[in-house]
Amino acid sequence: MQDSSAPVRFGILGAARIAAKVGPAIQAAENAEWVAIASRSREKADHWAKESSVPNAFGDYQALLDDPEIDAVYIPLPPSLHAEWTIKAAHAGKHVLCEKPLAHTIEDAQQMIAACRENNVQLMDGTMWFHHPRAASMSVRLQQGALGVVQRVTSAFTFRGSHAKDDYRNQRNLGGGAVFDLGWYCIGISLWAFDELPSKVFGSGVYADEVDKRFNGTLWFSDDRIATFDCGYQSAWRCWVEITGTEGSLVCDDFTRPRDEKKARFWFHDRVGSSEEFRAGKAHQETCMVEHFSRLIQTGQIESAWADASMRTLRV
Amino acid sequence: MQDSSAPVRFGILGAARIAAKVGPAIQAAENAEWVAIASRSREKADHWAKESSVPNAFGDYQALLDDPEIDAVYIPLPPSLHAEWTIKAAHAGKHVLCEKPLAHTIEDAQQMIAACRENNVQLMDGTMWFHHPRAASMSVRLQQGALGVVQRVTSAFTFRGSHAKDDYRNQRNLGGGAVFDLGWYCIGISLWAFDELPSKVFGSGVYADEVDKRFNGTLWFSDDRIATFDCGYQSAWRCWVEITGTEGSLVCDDFTRPRDEKKARFWFHDRVGSSEEFRAGKAHQETCMVEHFSRLIQTGQIESAWADASMRTLRV
Numbered sequence: 001m002q003d004s005s006a007p008v009r010f011g012i013l014g015a016a017r018i019a020a021k022v023g024p025a026i027q028a029a030e031n032a033e034w035v036a037i038a039s040r041s042r043e044k045a046d047h048w049a050k051e052s053s054v055p056n057a058f059g060d061y062q063a064l065l066d067d068p069e070i071d072a073v074y075i076p077l078p079p080s081l082h083a084e085w086t087i088k089a090a091h092a093g094k095h096v097l098c099e100k101p102l103a104h105t106i107e108d109a110q111q112m113i114a115a116c117r118e119n120n121v122q123l124m125d126g127t128m129w130f131h132h133p134r135a136a137s138m139s140v141r142l143q144q145g146a147l148g149v150v151q152r153v154t155s156a157f158t159f160r161g162s163h164a165k166d167d168y169r170n171q172r173n174l175g176g177g178a179v180f181d182l183g184w185y186c187i188g189i190s191l192w193a194f195d196e197l198p199s200k201v202f203g204s205g206v207y208a209d210e211v212d213k214r215f216n217g218t219l220w221f222s223d224d225r226i227a228t229f230d231c232g233y234q235s236a237w238r239c240w241v242e243i244t245g246t247e248g249s250l251v252c253d254d255f256t257r258p259r260d261e262k263k264a265r266f267w268f269h270d271r272v273g274s275s276e277e278f279r280a281g282k283a284h285q286e287t288c289m290v291e292h293f294s295r296l297i298q299t300g301q302i303e304s305a306w307a308d309a310s311m312r313t314l315r316v
Numbered sequence: 317m318q319d320s321s322a323p324v325r326f327g328i329l330g331a332a333r334i335a336a337k338v339g340p341a342i343q344a345a346e347n348a349e350w351v352a353i354a355s356r357s358r359e360k361a362d363h364w365a366k367e368s369s370v371p372n373a374f375g376d377y378q379a380l381l382d383d384p385e386i387d388a389v390y391i392p393l394p395p396s397l398h399a400e401w402t403i404k405a406a407h408a409g410k411h412v413l414c415e416k417p418l419a420h421t422i423e424d425a426q427q428m429i430a431a432c433r434e435n436n437v438q439l440m441d442g443t444m445w446f447h448h449p450r451a452a453s454m455s456v457r458l459q460q461g462a463l464g465v466v467q468r469v470t471s472a473f474t475f476r477g478s479h480a481k482d483d484y485r486n487q488r489n490l491g492g493g494a495v496f497d498l499g500w501y502c503i504g505i506s507l508w509a510f511d512e513l514p515s516k517v518f519g520s521g522v523y524a525d526e527v528d529k530r531f532n533g534t535l536w537f538s539d540d541r542i543a544t545f546d547c548g549y550q551s552a553w554r555c556w557v558e559i560t561g562t563e564g565s566l567v568c569d570d571f572t573r574p575r576d577e578k579k580a581r582f583w584f585h586d587r588v589g590s591s592e593e594f595r596a597g598k599a600h601q602e603t604c605m606v607e608h609f610s611r612l613i614q615t616g617q618i619e620s621a622w623a624d625a626s627m628r629t630l631r632v
Contacts, residue, residue: 147552148552151530151550151551152546152551154470154472154546156470156558156560158560159588160562160587204536204542206540214467214540216534216542216544218532218534220520224522224530226520226532226546228532228544228546230468230470230542230544234467234562235467235468235560235561235562235565236463236464236560236561236562236563236564236565236585236586236587236588236589237585237587237588237589238558238560238565238585238589239589242472242554244472244474244551244552244554245551245552246476246550246551246552247552248552249551249552249554254589259589269552269553269554270552271476271552271553272475272552272553273552273553273554273555273570273575
């Protein structure tokens with residue numbers, strides 16, 4: 001284990017678009033450093049390393065994992081590759097921040113979690129909104145009982161997506177489809193609000209080119225509590241959640257990411273519908289996530305809760 | 317038929333709470349007059365008549381219907397009595413503005429519609445929001461294609477309701493229950509947005525004291541379009557609808573009635589989520605409804621579309 005005051009040294013496996021967001025977040029985090037990037041194309045890795053002032057570039061993923069000067073990896077590969085590279089990273093003793101969905105099957109996820117546990121490394125999926133101070137602020141309202149008994153979560157995450165065949169979202173064998181990509185967030189926030197697994201689930205989707213383009217889901221929880229959501233690539237942009245209880249409701253209209261970092265807001269509506277706006281302080285949620293992940297590593301507090309949350313989302 | 321310039325003379329059958337809203341609306345309407353009230357209790361009728369400056373009071377409903385100086389009736393009786401009194405009113409040659417739900421069975425509704433048609437009187441249910449200028453403004457956006465292809469309607473209508481046993485909402489034999497009371501609006505706006513009947517419906521509810529206290533519904537329309545809603549008496553106040561298309565979405569957070577008459581608003585969100593607020597002019601929707609209903613009578617343009625809309629909602 002490294003010195004707890006030293007920054008966590010990150011390598012990134014794969015030059016995916018999302019890495020262009022998380023890479024700079026690692027650089028911005030006060031307790032992390034971006035020290036290496038790997039791509040199957042050496043040329044691409046070199047280009048990214050140069051562009052982003054990253055000291056080391058690798059032409060294959062295993063070479064990066066073999067580097068003893070790296071503490072943790074961020075895995076933005078297509079979902080179908082998550083299990084393989086998370087397990088390899090764990091065996092190499094690297095902590096793993098893996099893009100969501102963690103995996104597409106329960107078996108894969110179980111193996112990933114087991115490998116990380118055996119090697120005493122942290123596993124966390126890349127669902128960022130949990131780490132934004134807004135989530136903590138919403139959580140406080142829930143914990144304080146401002147909503148009374150939470151009875152229902154309604155959410156939606158849609159946008160007009162790329163029809164490009166080479167986007168992994170449109171390829172089943174790479175792990176595409178709306179439920180795993182966008183529904184992941186809707187399911188995640190529903191479980192977060194209810195803090196339990198549903199007893200029954202129901203869904204219907206619209207399929208094209210092998211993957212679900214639109215999906216509607218209903219989750220039933222204990223005591224007749226319910227969550228419904230819709231997600232997909234064929235509708236205008238929407239990204240909202242409403243959590244409703246006996247005493248009030250909480251609404252956030254950009255829950256996976258504040259549209260404006262300076263205005264990370266949500267609303268509380270009381271029992272008779274009067275509204276109050278809450279604002280969280282300015283924050284960059286990728287940076288919050290990296291800092292949180294790195295803090296767990298620095299302090300040696302490997303937490304299984306984060307992997308458990310991914311697992312619960314996947315079970316649904 | 318009456319002179320087209322004379323105001324329509326209304327009688328109200330029953331001294332229900334809602335009559336305290338619609339009665340004054342009839343008085344405020346520029347083309348209507350509230351001339352009579354009937355209650356099973358003569359005393360109650362007299363009291364209301366005096367309180368509201370209504371010239372005539374009747375101790376039974378039929379006596380009001382027999383008065384030739386009355387052109388139209390408003391029926392705020394419990395739903396289980398709607399069919400009987402609408403049909404009797406039609407036979408007496410009175411136009412009928414009947415509180416929603418129009419009826420609880422298709423057979424009842426068909427008989428009500430047939431009786432009104434045979435007697436050439438207007439039948440309209442008391443769903444008010446259709447008549448507010450905001451509905452016309454929302455309709456313009458839909459008609460203009462601002463939303464592209466409408467794919468989904470999500471809505472909710474809940475409040476913490478009265479647990480009083482004598483409230484008809486809590487009595488099955490009076491036609492109570494959340495779906496017929498509140499779901500009526502959610503279903504109504506879904507059909508309004510899609511302008512067709514669903515091909516499939518699914519619902520689940522929480523029952524107590526014989527009636528549904530909470531209900532979740534899903535309606536499937538052609539081309540994989542879908543509507544979901546929840547309604548009930550056990551959650552904090554919510555009354556919103558979101559209509560989503562390929563190019564934008566439209567949100568109204570008090571769709572059955574503007575919380576503030578001076579701020580009857582809704583929002584349009586474009587394809588990438590940028591928001592624009594629209595405001596309709598100040599209007600009192602009960603008055604809008606009465607004026608619209610009365611105008612149809614004054615001009616002799618008996619319309620079946622309003623009864624058809626009720627019928628479609630009921631079929632669902």
